[in-house]
Amino acid sequence: MPSSTSSSSSRIHPAPWLRTWASAVVLTTLLLGTWELVLRDRGVKPSVGLESSWIAARDRVAPGVTVFVGTSRILTAIDLDVWQTIERGPMPVQLALTGGSSVPVLEDLARDPRAAGLVVAEVLPLHTFDATLQSEERPRRLIDTYHRARVSPARRVEARLRTLATGTLAIRRTIARPSVIASTWWTEHRLPEIKAGVLRTNRFQPMDYRRRIDEGWSPDTGFAMRHDLARRFGRPANPAELDAFIDRMERSAEAIRRHGGDIVFVLLPARGGRKRAEDERFPRTVYWDHFAHRIDARTIHADDYPGLHGMPCYDGSHMDMRDAGPFTEALAHIILQRWPGPRASTRSPRLTAQPPGR
8 A cells, every 4th residue: 555655746747847947048038138128229239348359359360460459549540340441351450458558469479470460559658658567567467368268278268258248238238237227326326327439349449429529528628537647647758768668669570570470650649638648748759759760660650641630539539430430541551552461472571661751
């Protein structure tokens, strides 16, 4: 005779786990999809992570691929799709970092024989010739992370998946997190501010400044709050320190040429109060002109070229996305007409032509 326990348990039906899980997945997808639509309706767009996308981009450096290095100024000024169309080659690699110096990135490329294409290196004296080396900290940390990831396939895959996810979904933005929204509303009685630009999966960061012109902007100063950084950040290098920076960049340029590539150094336009602040601390005759005279590579100062000079730079330092395309086209024609690249020649010519007035 069966026990009372076994008799009662035989009447319990198996739980419909498959149906439960399927319902949970559908409900979660609907909720996340609705939240995604709400965010996009409010103007929140997907934006990749600055550092994870840098690691993924660094892995794409290869012979014949143009590489950009520098600060957020070149990150917002170079439309990579436009450059690729003009160059008729593979998608360029953008390795610029907000507030980051080009110097350690160039040194890393100099150690990599795959860096055998054109390198366009931004020289922004505020960060390139900062004697405190603050601007080198972030690039160095990312370079170390990248080389650790190189020996770990899992980390490389993770960086690419993060870039894909953040570049596709607005819900991955920090400002989209419920905790951030609740905290901002509780402390400041407003929703989080949507930044002017987003970082695309190819690491071009288009900035929409024109919609904010009425927010304390003037043609003479731009957005005034932006200029304090140029007046306070770091310490301008003295003559000996400046020469040391130039020597490091010269060694990197020589190594990249030995790989079969070449390099051009550019100083991008600034406007208004930001430009005045930079010029006061880093006079052109003391820093740029000395650098351009000593470095054995082509140098391009935007002020020397009508096609590059005079872009609005509404915040004084960065271009609006509507101006990035024309600027990229102008810069590409100036550079590429002198350096056709390894796809057009088995030997890359040296960039020795000088800009007008030099």
